[in-house]
Amino acid sequence: MSLAPVSAQGEKASWKQRLKAFFVERLGLEAVQSLAAKKTVPLHRCTPFYFLGGMALFLFLVQIVSGILLALYYKPSPDQAFESVRAIMTEVEFGWLIRSAHSWSANLLIGILFLHLLTTYMMRAYRRPREITWITGVLLLALFMAFGFSGYLLPWNQLAFFATRVGTAIVGVVPGIGHSLLLLARGGEEVTGDTLARFYAIHVVVLPLVTFVVLGIHLYLVQKHGMSIPERELARYGGPERVPSMPFVPHFLLRDIVGWYLALALLAALAALFPWELGEKADPFGAAPEGIKPEWYFLFMYQTLKLLPPYIAGFEGEVLGVLFFGLCGLVVLVVPFLDRGPRSRAVLNGLAAVAVAFFVVMTAWAFFPNPEQKVACIMLGTLLSFVSLTLLVPFADQRTPAYRLLIGLLGLLGLIFVGAAVWELIA
Amino acid sequence: MKGRLAIFAAVWCGMAFGSAVAGEKGSASGPSPSLPDDYSCKVCHWKDGELWNQETPTVSESELADDIHWQVGLRCHDCHGGAPSIEDYENHRTDESFHAIASPADIPGFCGRCHSKIEYMRRYTPSARTDQETEYWTSGHGQRLKESLEEKKVDKDVATCVDCHGRHGILAVNDPRSPVYPTHVGETCARCHSDEKRMAGRTYHGRPLGHDQYEQWQQSVHGQALLKKGDLSAPTCNDCHGNHGAVPPGIDSVANACGSCHAKQAELFSEARMKHRFEEIGLPGCVTCHGNHRIVQPTDEMLGMAKSAVCSRCHSPENEQYGAPLAGGEAAAAMRKAMEDLKQQIAEAQAKLAEADRLGMEVSGPRYDLRQAVDALTNARSLIHSFSLDRVQKALKEGLDVATNVNKRAEDALREHTYRRIWLAVSLVPILLVVTLLILYIRTLPIPEPTSPHEADR
Missing domain, CATH: 1.20.81 (Receptor-associated Protein)
Structure with a gap:
């Protein structure tokens, strides 16, 4: 009896067909094939936002691959961590590229996740039955921020050491459990080699495991419920069945791949032109260097805590700040349950607009704390504002006053940015 | 003359009655806040004393408050002798236990009565040195004083203990306000050594003493380090000249003086032939090239045969001195x-x-x-x-x-940075090519008409 399948016409199948049949039979790929054939993506003005999730997934894959390569050479001990990263940068073939790609893609990933969160909120894609999809998404953002925080210390350089000391000290001000949390994070009272070992284990074992689980649930739910179409588009087309769509395979997937290739090109350019710097080896007994800063996505919190007075109404300012940000995180997590009608939605939208403005201003301020860098601060602020406002364009109907106001604002921001850039160049 | 001096000293230093050996009566048990009412010295030398008059020198408790001796519990009679109680008081002129200071030449011995006795001094400071008086008599100051004594004409301008440490209100040497604290030593020495009149005609081993040392030292790398940067390890006058036994270092000992800090340079110099040559021709070690009080930050320009170089002062054919060879x-x-x-x-x-x-x-x-x-x-x-x-x-x-x-x-x-840019450009070409091809391909794909309704959002 021959193992080779025979076609309906009785012709012998080619080796490719036989190989495909081998895997389809054993892995049950019919379901995947059928899903891929049936899956479609709605086509409307907000469709570009659907690419953000895929882009984040691609950057996460870059993280995994580059992270595994770095782990081959990295040595997580205070005596060797810095030297091993330096060896990766200088002695290992293409080590510089891998490390820079890892660092840059981590930052791009967080940026994309912020945009994904914001656009999902703006499309109200968290509506029933997608509440858990939203919650897992917010948890993923928190997990990737934790990835960033734990990974920041691993090169064991001055800036990272002292920033981690400040960062973990903030955890310590949480009322009641603060000190226990601090001990848990540091593995002792101070940031030491134990902290490094702990952060490494968290970065490469704990967080990836948790992330895989949460990401798996998130992707399953996205698959189960399909893409959410904004209400405005549904109303415009007169119902979900009348909204045009394109097949996921190959139409949307190819577009995704274009985006991934472009992200890859961007990563290569960033890694080659702006290699991630290493700085100087951490000296726990030395003075804290000037300009200690966390990663950019923690800057808004860092700047706020810095600006808070020591005491507010008899309570420690820092404690209130930490509690405030904890509350903000909780509010973001339960947004689907807070959106209970037009009135609560208006409140939420107002809060979201304030939060975005707060994030932009505080980040720009903290990024350039030096008063002499006012122009650079303005440039960063206008750029972030431009990006945030651009996200609103698909939601505004053309030729309406709101649309004209939006375009006007974008033009104004563009002008300010160009003016500031020219001023900076001349000065 | 001698009698007048004795009276002067008795009045000037006054406040003395008491035991034969002043120091031995001193108490190490701690300071007492004030003198007892029947304390004999107060009668004449306290401003509100019963027998005080305009000509009697005075001392007040406030002046003495910071004095190191006063703080450890020593009182007037512990230094000056005489009876402390008014009942036991005896006239200074007749009281043998009173330690009169007839001339500056008496001062080293006056202080030395305690400070030269280890048995006494260790009650206050176990590791106290007791060689100051001995050293003093070997110093330039002490020798000049001795000479003047032999000449029977005491040189009152010669410094003794009180000229540097003060009289009443003597502060501990590690007190930053003390005139012998490192940052003040220069100005303390300068009180005499920068006084042109006082230094006029004075010589040491036949060489004039001069009066600009302090001014020069202030401009030196050492003076700047001490006075401007507050670096207490920077040398001041006493670090090179000694303190109690202060003398200008001799030609053969200059390198040792400098070498107490610049050990490596001194060791190298001591092994060099140049050292012996310097000694033969009577040139002092380090200072011949670096100067003495105005020692500036050495620079590489000091080396070589350019005009600014110190080597060219002797080794150049135009300015050959001391038989210095041109090969040098x-x-x-x-x-x-x-x-x-x-x-x-x-x-x-x-x-x-x-x-x-x-x-x-x-x-x-x-x-x-x-x-x-x-x-x-x-x-x-x-x-x-x-x-x-x-x-x-x-x-x-x-x-x-x-x-x-x-x-x-x-x-x-x-070079690696340049390669990275080149390889970036090279890698971007295929990526952008693929992207272009993909876009072109995507444009050929028709968007099918909607066939399956999306699940309605609730």
Whole structure:
């Protein structure tokens, strides 16, 4: 009896067909094939936002691959961590590229996740039955921020050491459990080699495991419920069945791949032109260097805590700040349950607009704390504002006053940015 | 004359009644806040004393409050002798237990009664030194005082203990307000040594003492370090001249004075032939090249045969002195050239590393290694004091090898940066090509008509 399948016409199948049949039979790929054939993506003005999730997934894959390569050479001990990263940068073939790609893609990933969160909120894609999809998404953002925080210390350089000391000290001000949390994070009272070992284990074992689980649930739910179409588009087309769509395979997937290739090109350019710097080896007994800063996505919190007075109404300012940000995180997590009608939605939208403005201003301020860098601060602020406002364009109907106001604002921001850039160049 | 002086001293230093050996009566049990009502000295020497008059010198408790002696519980009679109680009081002139200070020549002995006795001093400071008085009589000051005593004409301008430490209100030497605290030693010495009138005609071993030492020292690298930067390790007058036994260091001991801090240079110099030659012709060690009070920061320009170089003062054909051979000048010029070569290599390496750093290249390794070259340069600068061309060149060669290697690694880093840009461009071409092809392909794919309704959002 021959193992080779025979076609309906009785012709012998080619080796490719036989190989495909081998895997389809054993892995049950019919379901995947059928899903891929049936899956479609709605086509409307907000469709570009659907690419953000895929882009984040691609950057996460870059993280995994580059992270595994770095782990081959990295040595997580205070005596060797810095030297091993330096060896990766200088002695290992293409080590510089891998490390820079890892660092840059981590930052791009967080940026994309912020945009994904914001656009999902703006499309109200968290509506029933997608509440858990939203919650897992917010948890993923928190997990990737934790990835960033734990990974920041691993090169064991001055800036990272002292920033981690400040960062973990903030955890310590949480009322009641603060000190226990601090001990848990540091593995002792101070940031030491134990902290490094702990952060490494968290970065490469704990967080990836948790992330895989949460990401798996998130992707399953996205698959189960399909893409959410904004209400405005549904109303415009007169119902979900009348909204045009394109097949996921190959139409949307190819577009995704274009985006991934472009992200890859961007990563290569960033890694080659702006290699991630290493700085100087951490000296726990030395003075804290000037300009200690966390990663950019923690800057808004860092700047706020810095600006808070020591005491507010008899309570420690820092404690209130930490509690405030904890509350903000909780509010973001339960947004689907807070959106209970037009009135609560208006409140939420107002809060979201304030939060975005707060994030932009505080980040720009903290990024350039030096008063002499006012122009650079303005440039960063206008750029972030431009990006945030651009996200609103698909939601505004053309030729309406709101649309004209939006375009006007974008033009104004563009002008300010160009003016500031020219001023900076001349000065 | 002698009688008048005795009266003067009795009145001036006054406040003395008491035991034969003043110090032995001193109490080490701690300070008492004030003198008892029947304390004999108060009668005349306290401003509100019963027998005080305009001509009697006074001392108040507030003046004495910070005095180290007062603080450990010593009172007037512990230093000046005499009876402390008014009941036991006896006239200074007849009281044998009273320690009169008839002239400045009595002061070293006056202080030495306690400070030269280890049995007494260790009650207050277990490791106290007790050689100050002995040292004093060997100092320039002490010798001049002794001479004047022999001449039967006491030189009242000669410094004794009180001129530096003060009379009443003597502060501990480690008290920053003390006139002998390192930052004040210069001005304390200058009170006499910068006084042109007082120094006029004074000589030491036949050489005039001068009166501009303090001014010169203030401008020196040592003075600047101490006075401007507050570096208490920087030497002031007493660190080179001694304190109680202060004398100008002799020609053969200058290098030892400097060597107490600059040990390596002094050791190298002591092994050099140049040292013996200097001694033969009567030139002092270090100061011949570096100067004495106005010692400026040494620079590489001091080496070689250029006009600014100190070597050219003796070794040049135009200005040959002390029989200095011209070969020495050639050696100095060769040292200087080798030094400039290393400095140039280090500067080039630093510039390239800075550029590589600016471009984001990781160069902390070569930057760390470059320190060895800088250390070699520092070592060579010390070795100049051996006056050995071979030793200097060997040290510089070690630094030069390191600097050359770092230079090469810095160039490699810059080259690597260029390669990265080229490879970036090369890798972007296929990526963008694929993207273009994909876009072209996507444009050929028709969007099918909606066939399956999406699940309605609720």
